[in-house]
Amino acid sequence: MPHACLGPISVHLPERVETNEQLQESFPNWDLSLIEEKTGIRQRHIAAESETSSDLAVAASEKLFADHDIDRGSIDFVLFCTQTPDYPLPTTSCLIQDRLSLPTSCGALDFNLGCSGFVYGLGIADGLIQSGVAQRILFLTAETYTKYIDDADRSLRTIFGDAAAATLITASDERSMWGFKFGSDGSGGDMLCVGDGGSRPESDAIRPRHRKRWKSRLYMDGPSLINFTVDAVPRMIDQILQENALSDSDVSMYLMHQATWKMLDQLRQRMEVEPGKIPIELSDVGNTVSCTLPILIDQLRQTGRLDAESVNMLVGFGVGLSWAGCLWKDVWGRTKAV
Template structure:
């Protein structure tokens, strides 16, 4: 098979589940456990006003399915032309099979396409996008569906106001295709397992029993300190690989974790805040879904246009981090 030099984004899609949760609603839930918080406290520390939770009957694959269908419609690609499906998630439906295989079946793709999950938490979409780009460039596949999907609300400890206020559920997707025009311009991926303990869900299943805790644990100050430094470095690494300067970037889409981290990265890169896409206020932190959700919102509201250069970057448990530069 002849190798293709580039991959390009053909279409984007996203989905948010139906349970809308404001800060005021969350404060009432925490009050049931004797924990005080308020809309003002949450907004001041995070920039989040609301988020969406999936109902019990809706799995991560269901969210991914709707986002995928929307991206496929936007791309005008035939379902059976999709040869590769990658789902970035830390909240799969099952231990196995992969959520990607479940999405493949629900989409009705029966062409033997490859399907697998990527687990890099909040960096997951950057990882998945870089993997798909590399496989398309190699000539192994021509069309890929890349999804970030999470039901993070199911990992939250609603007795810990420092973490449960941050996260929400959702999904975002892109269709990539081989092209003779530049699309994915560069990528940079990293991890450092020495920091695994500062952001984790430290439980495992053995003999049908959960050992340890299956709920999210985070050392907020440690994560904040690490994130700001490594996100600037990985962004500059991706820029150097693309032979670009920061002022050549039209849009920055950072992982939607905390508005203070996001603004800090913008300042360090010398970009005006107006060039940063922010959906954190309405969506909260949707982990691997946050970047593709924000990308889809900005594409469909007309901010991101064909030819725009977009820098995406994320940092997550593992500890993982990565950046990708896209020419839309």
């Protein structure tokens, strides 16, 4: 039976860069040094007013095809994860298929998940490949959360950035992803939400968990999200390890959704692991939602910190509430065969 192999990744970031120094000039009353100390973020990339998630995803895809000499005609499925689609309908992945001139025999699917979306997408891709439906999947994540954020929102503007990542998932005889575990708890949907823009009437829309302090369409209850994360994620990690007869010493690194430095450090303390086992690489891009894990993997590959023999764990968590994890070996890093 074939298995999914996580292949090359290409990242595209919007041209505009917003630094903490620039924000400090615009908002002298903000304590940007303290904020940066807690978030670990010093700059973010911001999509232009007319730039959408599909624009970012198409740019990342074209970079992937060019940099890795990939025949676009070989793509037989497009998976697109975003919480900022171009339109309520049509499906953005169908528009991307056309813009990239992919075959019309290519399947196309959008799914709306945020911070856990990359691991969920890998699970979907693995299922498509194991069932024989697809052989070469273009897995795209793209987000423009900044379009939901008011300029004066100190709590969100200093965290979220825009980005896209294109990942090639191919069929392989070697199993490199396994032990998938998923979770969801919709009772926490009011911790991170955009309550307008859908079909539910405003009078009956989801309400923020606590008083909304800013004008942003996006609302986030940071403390509640941290409490959820440090409870649900370690339990899931323990379950994955136990069900696969592994211990913490068998795992080289826990590659986690790059939310903020504070959240990841609290997870590290709760799990009682050394800092290097949970790499934090978000200072130059911020929290890019579903794009954080592929960006992290790309950064680790470029700096030679991944090898094909080590077992790592990929972990996503956040909006939904949702969480997901799986075990992974970077076998593509050994073969570079696409």
